Amino acid sequence: MAAKAWTGRTRRAFTSLGTVTRACHFAVKSHYDAVIIGGGRGTAAYLQKGGLKTAVLERRHVLGGAAVSEEIIPGKDPFLWEQTDREHIYRDLELKKHGLKVYMRDPHAFTPMLEDGVGGLPPRSLLLGSGLAMNQREISKFSKTDAKAYPEFITHLDKLAGAVHPLLDSPPVDIAGLTGGPLRRRTAALRSAVPLLQCGLRLGKNIPDFYEIITAPIMKILNRWFESEPLRATLATDAVIGAMTSPNSPGSGYVLLHHVMGELEKEKGAWGYVEGGMGGVSKAIASSARSHGADIFTEQDVDQVLVRSDGTAKGVVLKGGTEIHSRVVLSNATPHMTFRCLTPQSALSPAFIKAVEQIDYTSPVTKINVAVDKLPNFLAAPTPDSKPGPHHQCSIHLNCESVEVLEDAYKDCLEGRPSSRPMLEMTIPSVLDPTLAPPGCHVVSLFTQFTPYSLGGRGWTDQDREAFADSAFNWIEKYAPGFKASVVGKDVLTPPDLESIFGLTGGNIFHGAMSLDQLYLARPLPFLSDYRSPIKGLYLCGSGSHPGGGVMGSPGWNAAMAVLVDLKLG
Structure with a gap:
């Protein structure tokens, strides 16, 4: 009977959520101030608030890229939402007002064991949540020493993660501007160094610990703190989730740190389920963007970025041949899709193309x-x-x-x-x-x-x-x-399916590996970390740019700010 309930009610259960949003009832205009390729609803809201008439062009029939809700048979509601959404973005876009509802999860993690129970009892398991006393009771089933050390470890991790927050809402330091260029750029470059200074001040004497966690294998750190399984393994999963790395690989510590940076309802490191699935996030952000006047379209497949003879972007052309002109173009696609599939190769140097081809998307x-x-x-x-x-x-x-x-x-x-x-x-x-x-x-x-793959x-x-x-x-x-x-x-x-359906190059959910060579000043490339591309007026605004993957909003916010600054300065 339950199986029949699925068959008869699945379509109604999912489409009633309103997350499948067809193309708008009005036509795409021929001119905009800004055009965003492939999602980027939050970016659109900020650009629209900044006075730019903005259009979002989504290739699929549903908004949100990989953050969508569709029928479960077949179902594609790919990713659990950790609100690494920055609090100011959550507030600015008034996501609650626009229908976002989140179910908080507590406890957070459950690791059952495959073993025979003792004395007729069930096999052991580890349950972790926000309650410190409960966590210590659970951990003590495996090690009383670890239970005693756990609170200090969490405090230490939170301190390191909290220090990074100033870096999330700003572009990386403008090294080229600091070392040369006109006075106006040098002044702006000095300002770009402020978040890095704030990060350093917050870390203080913990700078060596921070350096270690972003460079070391996570097991080097976990072995120092803990002796028991499954505690070490449970913590290690957050150091490898979504990444082609092992707990014993250098740099896996940063992946763990990235996963504890987020906040949900002002609770650090918290996770939650969005009502209606991940499409609920996309729906709320799209509603916010539309409320500011942005035009959002589905089933509008961009074929190519239009580039003038002087090497500047002037808009996009759709698969059907329709041209949409704009002052700037922002791409929420991966760097590979943006520069190898959507940008005329004749407008890019061979050296740049070669560098783009070296970006790691292994998933x-x-x-x-x-x-x-x-x-x-x-x-x-x-x-x-x-x-x-x-x-x-x-x-x-x-x-x-x-x-x-x-x-x-x-x-x-x-x-x-x-x-x-x-x-x-x-x-x-x-x-x-x-x-x-x-x-x-x-x-x-x-x-x-x-x-x-x-x-x-x-x-x-x-x-x-x-x-x-x-x-x-x-x-x-x-x-x-x-x-x-x-x-x-x-x-x-599979990874190829995630690539073909959602445009995730290599199937990588972060739009590029979160490895040390592809973070901060080097994300996605050392000379492409400020959201601006070699094509003047073409910007990256997706997770392939700093600070990286997750439903966080920071790449789009930072890209929007870069666009508004550039247009203001002329």
């Missing part, structure tokens, strides 16, 4: 969306009455009870095959958001690692997708018997 992520007709029942935290427990609202970490398991999964992918025991991060947003599924049914989102030099087939999904489900079955029988629909999105 280990396969996303599996699942519709189930009953709630997973975990051996480590039984709920035989099918009522959600606190652990059901968490990020549920499976195959994450030891760092060795994570390392083995990574090594499989390095050898060109999907992990035989993949790292699985499961979320069940319908536990808190009843709009996502019929009564008694649930939406399960699986963020899986590690899977390569190609399999031994060949592409993924439908048979490969089925085999990997079946492997993932078999592992879930070990933790929650009955899961496989509850599946009534699924959608498997």
Whole structure:
């Protein structure tokens, strides 16, 4: 009966959310002050508020790029939202007023063990949330020493993450301006150094610790603080999530720091589910942009950026040949898509093109969306009455009870095959958001690692997708018997699928690896870190620019500010 409920009600359950937004009822104008390619609704709101008539052109039938909600059978609601949205952006765009509703998750993380219970008890598990006393009780099941050290570790991590905040809402330091150029640029360059100075002052004596965490393998740091599994492995997952790296790889510490920088409802490091799925974020931001006068269109596929003979951008041309002229063009696409697919190659130097080709987009992520007709029942935290427990609202970490398991999964992918025991991060947003599924049914989102872009030099087939999904489900079955029988629909999105559907080069959800060579002054390239491109009037505004990936809004905010400054200065 529940499976029939899915079949009969899925379309109604999802389209009623209003996240599938068709093209506006009015036509695209031939002239705008600013045109944004591929999303960028928040950027549009700021440009419109700054006095620029702005249009957003989205290739797909639904707004939001990868942050969308569609039918679960098939379903594409790809990513859990951590509001790394900066508080001032959240406030400026009045997202609550425009319908954004977030269900806070607490506890945050649940790591069940695969082991035999002792004395008839369930297998052990680790449950972490915002309550310090609860966290210490949970950790003490594995190590009393670790339970005692945990509060100091969290305080230390928060201090390092908080110090970085001034860098998120400003472009990187203008090194070229500091070292030469006209007086006006040198003055502006001095101002660009202020956030870096603020960061240094906040860090103070912790500067060596900060340097270590952004350069070291996360295990070097975790081993110093803790002795037990699964605590180290649970913390290590945030150091590798979305990244083709292992807990023992240099630089994995920064990925962990990036994941604890965010705030949700003013709570640091918090996570939550947006009502209606990720499309709810896009819908609210689009509503805000429209309220300021921005025009937002779907099913408008940009073919190329128009460039004048003097090397300046003058607008875009759509696939059908329609030209839209503008003073500036901003691209929310990846740097690769922007400069290798959308920009005339004759307008770019061979050296620049070669540098763009070197940007790393390696991704280990396969996303599996699942519709189930009953709630997973975990051996480590039984709920035989099918009522959600606190652990059901968490990020549920499976195959994450030891760092060795994570390392083995990574090594499989390095050898060109999907992990035989993949790292699985499961979320069940319908536990808190009843709009996502019929009564008694649930939406399960699986963020899986590690899977390569190609399999031994060949592409993924439908048979490969089925085999990997079946492997993932078999592992879930070990933790929650009955899961496989509850599946009534699924959608498997490998790295090539994420690339072709959402325009994510290499399937990389961050628009480029968050590695040390592609951060801050070097994101996406050392001479392309201030959102301005070699084509005057063409800007980057997506996650491929500083400060990087996540639904945070900072790249778009910074790019909008750069545009407004440039147009003001003439």
